[in-house]
Amino acid sequence: MALPVAEWQARTARLWAALDPALRERLAAASLRDAVRLGCDLLREEEEEAALVSLCRRARTDKEPQAASWYREQGNREFKRGQYQAALRLYSKAASHELPGSPEVSVCFANRSAALLHLRHFEVCLEDIARAESRGYPDRLLPKLLLRKAECLLCLGRLQEAQDVLGVLESKTALDGVMTTHLTRLKKLSQLKAEKERCPEPAGEAGGSVQGEPEIWEENSRISGASSSLRLSFDAERGRHLVASQDIVPGQSLVKEEAFVSVLCPGESVPLQDGDTAWDTRATNADLYCHRCLRQLLASVPCQGCSYAKYCSQDCADVAWQQYHGTECSLGALLLTLGVFCHVALRTVLLAGFAEVSRLVAWSHRGDKDLQNPKAGCKALSDAGAGGRGISGCGSNGRYQSSYQALFHLLPHAEQHSPEHKFLCTLSVVAVCKQLQTAGLEAAVLNQESPQQRSIPKTCEKPSAELSPELKTVAEAMLRHVLQLQCNAQAITVMQELGPGDGAVVDKKPVRLATAFFPVLSLLNHSCCPNTSVSFSGTAATVRASQPISSGQEVLHCYGPHWCRMRVAERQQLLRQYFFECRCRACLEELEPGVKGVVSIRNSFCCPKCQAQMQGEEDTLCCSNGACATSASRDHLSGRLQDLQQRTKKALDLLGVGKADQAIKMLLKCQMDAGTFLSPEHLLMGELEDHLAQVYATLGKWQEAARHLKKSIEIVEMHHGPLSVETGHELFKLAQILFNGFAVSEALSTIQRAEGILSVHFGPQSAQIQELQEMKACLSELPRNILQRT
Ligand SMILES: [Zn+2]
Ligand SMILES: [Zn+2]
Ligand SMILES: [Zn+2]
Ligand SMILES: [Zn+2]
Incomplete structure (x- = not known):
């Protein structure tokens, strides 16, 4: 999901293997700038471009009116069965496929408003009714919609408005029998409510709202978004890191940061086979969360241009369009094919603006010491005492903040990635930039044209044209970001409710929602037994102390491999992907010869005869009870475990x-x-x-x-x-x-x-x-x- 689809990975791997060894060597040693230059030449093969185009056909992001009517019919079916939640989702899918301006789109919103009314989401229902009204809802159907509006307003206690709507309805003639009855009922209801309002009930209990205690928070003057209880420090072994400058208590907030950039992960969904015409009715992340602010969606506002992007409000849709989606929209399928890392890299560049991107790329070419060698910059820091002046990523005022400059300074580890991986990343970002050029989006990327001026992009005219120098700069920055993401990507997770969500006991599991860059959060080093815990609200992260941290101690964050969840060998292997050899307390202890990690002790097998623990690292396990001497093959026991897991799953299906x-x-x-x-x-x-x-x-x-x-x-x-x-x-x-x-x-x-x-x-x-x-x-x-x- 983070990386391109498997077929594209395999293709670039074959291409890599077939390259002239001398060229491979040149690529392996190339700077980011040279890698892009060489990548442009290699991707000029028409065969490669054609392969990518055909892979993109599987990720459907275009609007398909046929899909719209199919989803709407499915929605109507669920609605008739009283499955309003399912109907709501299907109407949303239908709306995302309707062409903007078509009368059908207003019907989608009107239908969805009916489901919302049943689910008692009155405010959102009114929003959908307004959307239907403003998008040319057919006159002959209007009375029904107005009745719904009146009912909603009544339920919200907005009597005057409700009566106004009912007044309008009465003046219309062509009401059928059912509607007249409905109208009479609503009028009665509004009268009753009006009477009730005249003699209000005694006021309810005062101060009933439940409020937690406000948190104490003082921002650090040198690091934006960090607590004043921290300071930025540097040493050769740990790089830049954060240290407690005073004693910290559990629960205390240490970092509060808004993501510099985030991209919603599409979520699990089986790719449709070529020629498959059945549309997917399941809801994925892309249907459930706002593509800009990550808020949970009830009635999504679809993008005007594609069927993929959906937002919580018109506001979010407009801001996203203006900031990045205006450029990304027509590239939807390509970005899904090339994976979230490429997408984050493109969005980062779009958010930063071309002026800033080219300034920093040019700076990196000058071999600026601060930039190429963070240690040099940090030497200056230690010389200057606790001041932030000179530390890489800091602004000229010595302040470290969540900015493109700080993000640009995160380590790309360019020399540690395997040459094959760098090659894959290079070809992928070059493919994105070529597509930007052929789609006529170059001016937009270079900020030479306001998004409002932009119309539907032109289709490919000259597919194999050479990239412009400016787009090569963009590609170079993107390549840097893709490589940085390997170590610095932060997953934004939420607790998602399992099951239909109507039970008295709500079961939740953590779900990865988005991939993001948090330049301040990235200052924290990893530990498998961290002293902090991170949580998210929308695109904002909060790091809190999970245990007491005394002054002078390093503040640590777990990147994923936690000592309670993984054996030390697995953790070390995973962390090697981050070019990191973990020397945390848990790892050092578990790496001692003869010491077994908690995970392996607790997740072990026991003897079928005497229930004592089974031992051994080999294929055959032996009972630890000397008197018993039972042995069993590891494969056999693992097989039983798998069988058990499958049966458990079946039980849950029941x-x-x-x-x-x-x-x-x-x-x-x-x-x-x-x-x-x-x-x-x-x-x-x-x-x-x-x-x-x-x-x-x-x-x-x-x-x-x-x-x-x-x-x-x-x-x-x-x-x-x-x-x-x-x-x-x-x-x-x-x-x-x-x-x-x-x-x-x-x-x-x-x-x-x-x-x-x-x-x-x-x-x-x-x-x-x-x-x-x-x-x-x-x-x-x-x-x-x-x-x-x-
Ligand atoms: Zn939103
Ligand atoms: Zn779009
Ligand atoms: Zn560790
Ligand atoms: Zn035994």
């Missing part, structure tokens, strides 16, 4: 189609089998308990659910630690279950524990904490007789 009883039976059988060969602390044992809790919760059997979830929590605590996010989420679920089961005192103490953990990771203002506090408020208002029962 739950998905409402067969809870069968799901329970199957899960209990899995649990029994698992006990015969997995260590009691194995993560799968915990997952089985968690699934059982989930099934019992859907049946309203709260006590059983709580019993299983508590066992799952024990295992999660063992794997991730009692103060980890994972434990926090499990406690959150337990709180919901106890809350639903009216186990008041236990619910309150669980809420308190969950609150303590989650506020360290997500802050006191986060949605999770708000929900917990609402539960608490609700419980304390319960009548005494219920309270006494527990």
Whole structure:
């Protein structure tokens, strides 16, 4: 997903292998500028361009009116079945395929507004009605739409407006019987509401809003977006890094930064085969989140030019168009084919503006010491004491901020990437720049033309033309960014609800939403046992201390391989992709001969005969109980584990189609089998308990659910630690279950524990904490007789 599709990777690999060895050598040693120059010549082969064009056909981003009507029909079908959520998504897909200005697009919005009304999203429903009205909704259908508008306004308590709409409707003649009845009903309702308004109910409880405590935050004067409790430091071994300049308490915010650039990841979706005409009805990230601000979408505003980009509002659509999408829109399929890294690189350049890009590229050519060698710059820093002057990436005022200049200084590690990889990246960015040129977008990229002036781009006229010097500069900057992303890409993740989301207990899992550059966050070094935790809201990241950090200690962030989730060998292998040999505390300890990491101990097999732990690094494992001497092949046990995982998945599928009883039976059988060969602390044992809790919760059997979830929590605590996010989420679920089961005192103490953990990771203002506090408020208002029962 980050890199180009497999076929393009394979193609460039073959091309690389077939190159003249002398040329390969030249490419391997080439500077970024020379790599682009050579890449331009190599991509001139028409065969390569044709191959890319055919790969792009699979990623569909054009508007297809046929798809629009198909999606609309599917939407109507779901609507009739009362599946309004599904209908809503399908109408959104339909709207994204309609040609702007066509009358059908107004019908899509009108249909969607009906689904929104049923789902009681009144404000958004009104927005869709306004969209339908302004896009030429047919006159003969208008009364129905106006009735819906009046109903919405009534539900929102906007009486006067509702009555105005009803007045307009009455003056229209051609209302059929059903509509007249509906109109009469709404008028009655508006009268009732008006009377009620004249004698208002006594005011509700005062100060009912649940508010977390405000956070203490003082910004660092030398690093934008960082806390004043940090300072920027440098040494040869660690490079630039952040250090606590005073004692820090858990939960304290250390960095708050808006992404310099972010690109939504398209999410999992099976690529359509050539010639396949069935359109996909599943919703991916691209349908669920705003392509600019990453807010969750309810009723998306489609891009005017493509079927891919969707936004939370017209505002976001307009800003995105003006800043970058006006240029990216017609390149949609190519960018999906070449992967998110290429896309981020292009957007970075567009956001920075050509003047800034060419200034910094030219600077890098001059071999400026500050730029080529960050150590030189940082020497100046240490000479100047704690001042930031001279540190690479800092502005002329000595301040480090989230800017293109700071981003440009992130290390591309150009000499450490394999030559094949550099070759792939080079050909990919050159392909993007060629496409920009042939699509007539060069002036837009060079900021010589305002986005408003831009019309539909011209189609390829001279496909193999030489890139202009300016576009070569753009390609060089993009190549730098693609290489930087390998080590500096930050995934923006959110907790996404699993399942239909109508259960009393909400299960969530983290999902990668976008790939972004955060120049300040990038100053943090990696550790497999970090002392911070990062969370996201839209495109903003917040780093909080997850444990006490004393003055002088380095502030560390986990790039992914966490000691609780991976064995040291796997971690070290993964980190090698970042050209990084981890020397964190966890790695140093686990690399000692004879020491076994927690992951391998906890996820081990146990003896089928005596349940003692199985040992051995080879293909045959032996029971650790000397008296038992049972042995088993590793492959055999792994096979059993896989089989178990598949059966567990089947059980969950049964739950998905409402067969809870069968799901329970199957899960209990899995649990029994698992006990015969997995260590009691194995993560799968915990997952089985968690699934059982989930099934019992859907049946309203709260006590059983709580019993299983508590066992799952024990295992999660063992794997991730009692103060980890994972434990926090499990406690959150337990709180919901106890809350639903009216186990008041236990619910309150669980809420308190969950609150303590989650506020360290997500802050006191986060949605999770708000929900917990609402539960608490609700419980304390319960009548005494219920309270006494527990
Ligand atoms: Zn948005
Ligand atoms: Zn578009
Ligand atoms: Zn490590
Ligand atoms: Zn044994």
